[in-house]
Amino acid sequence: MEESNYIKIYTGNFIVTQLMVDKLEAVGITAIIKDESESGRLGGFGTFNQGTQELYVNKDELGTALPIVESVTAEMQE
Template sequence: MSDTDYIKIFSGSFIVVQLVMDRLISVGINAILKDESESGRLAGFGSSIQGFQELYVSKDELDSAVPIVEAVKAELQ
């Protein structure tokens, strides 16, 4: 995803990523979810880190998305 207008804003376990994604969706931010372990499993390959996912948002939505990610991180500490 290096040649796109999307930036990785968060990575972590499935549950935490889903929480962040739900919060982003609730304010109208469309995030893209990347799960290489699931992609590898579907292709017949294994992965050493199961359930690890990444969230990407458009550069245009970055300023709105970062505070949401930071708030979720603070709640979990």
């Protein structure tokens, strides 16, 4: 199995994920969003976890990305 240079840093709803992506892009980090429910819908299949997305960043950018994710997560809990 091929090892990826990307690591998952968040799983949650698409609104919070988009907020994180915007903040990451503001500091020059290009994140990858994985949305299995959307992929399944496009392929003609149903899914039980609609609206849940996974956010990945390059391992080299993890140190910069994690504080941003933690900050957004804390904001959402207030």
